[in-house]
């Protein structure tokens with residue numbers, strides 16, 4: 001706990017030290033790529049649980065093809081060291097990231113701090129209400145994309161609170177394992193474990209557009225610390241924030257790679273799939289056997305090398 005508090009305070013200091021120091025070049029880079037038909041997007045992230053959420057959010061914030069309607073915070077609780085206020089930690093990091101990138105004007109409501117207790121009971125939160133509000137604002141025939149980079153608590157709650165948003169939503173979920181050869185699913189996966197009821201709402205809602213970036217597919221995207229240092233280290237602002245996050249995160253889950261030379265960027269793969277759909281292959285599959293039987297989409301393959309190259313170049317470094 002002391003170590004965690006120390007890390008938190010260190011990152012807070014880093015944020016304020018870096019804030020505003022690298023906003024100009026990002027703005028210039030963004031302005032070059034204005035998109036006439038951007039994807040209306042809400043990102044919902046358990047940002048503080050791991051490193052890759054922050055990399056993914058930073059990438060999304062420089063994507064000219066996105067019209068970001070909100071950045072929501074999500075809970076997680078299944079890690080041994082998960083704090084009691086996990087959604088508050090995610091919220092704080094979301095605010096830090098937005099401030100560092102000059103994007104604090106993007107709405108950033110807090111999500112639920114607890115998962116759903118059943119598939120029939122929503123956990124109301126400002127995040128769930130933003131999803132409802134923005135879905136209703138979408139013009140006729142257009143959908144709001146909601147990308148969950150953590151458990152789907154807020155999205156599923158929005159659907160339960162106001163089922164009339166269903167035709168206005170395209171839900172993109174990061175999680176689950178899927179064996180393409182055997183056509184079998186496994187729900188023993190971090191985001192799913194943190195709210196299995198919420199995922200079941202998405203799977204069981206008839207006619208809900210649902211795309212899943214599985215852990216099986218996204219695990220192929222692995223960043224190298226040498227590349228991170230080459231492109232970001234010493235550049236200030238968001239760049240050194242992400243470097244520091246990588247270097248200071250306590251990777252309790254594995255003994256291999258103790259020097260943290262590599263990092264699996266699951267969440268970045270999910271963002272890149274929306275930003276650069278030509279770098280992915282999709283496939284129609286049937287939902288898990290214990291869910292309502294219907295067709296959904298999975299990302300079956302990604303071009304991880306091209307995704308990584310695009311990641312670095314999107315920042316103009």
Ligand SMILES: [Ca+2]
Nearest residue numbers: 046053149150
């Ligand atoms: Ca995440």
